[in-house]
Amino acid sequence: MSVSTQQLSAAIGDLGLAKRPVMIHSSLRSFGEPVEGGADGLLDLFLARGCTILVPTFSESQFGAVPPATMRPDRNAIDYAEMPAEAPLVQQVPEYTVDSTVVNTGMGVVPARLLARPDAVRGLHPLNSFAALGPLARELASAQSPADVYGPVRLLAERDGAILLMGVGLNRMTALHCAEEQSGRRLLVRWARDADGRVFMVETGSCSEGFPRLDPFLRTLARTASVGGSTWAVYPAKETLAAASAAMSADQTVTRCADRACLRCRDSIAGGPLGASPLG
């Protein structure tokens, strides 16, 4: 037994996704049986319905760098005492380019397969890039920069985009980090290196393990369907960002995760990095 392309295509239509940009967070294992055509077949079905697919393609572990002492803002969810006092003069960290297909393995098979497509477009962010495929791919991906990590998410919302959780929970909904920013939090800063080896600062997301606590504020926005053993939940991007941002503005602690020692939750809920904007 396998989940057929007919079942998958019907779900895309029933959930109102045709012709829209869709940010997809997926677990192929959630189907409980093989998916006909695998990850590539799934991508082709969305493309055939006129969708633009947007996925997170993060790569912190490959492109993250140690910062010099002058680039270490306080309240940035990091214990600098655990870092070298200064950045090493030579760091064995490659420069990220939008042509890179390197991605954290934990992102899953769909982002990896999307990045492998010759017509995929990847955003300019060394640590938290998004990649896109389809009619609006270039527009969405080019909205990203090191100083504006969630440009593609805002554009997704402006273009009547949707967020599809395919067998995964709200803790995977990257767009909610954009709502954190809209609720007044400053985003955490991390570091990468440019072609000349110089370290520069980039915006990054914080902890997402507490995002399922936003469910009471978001569930009425979701449309769901069962596809094989997988539950798909589709959220309209614009309304979801607005509802999540409002919930956080009313109570910043609403996103706190279960780990009481979580530095990212502690510092983000407090408002994020201190001082003049480190990104200029």
Ligand SMILES: [Zn+2]
């Ligand atoms: Zn946390």
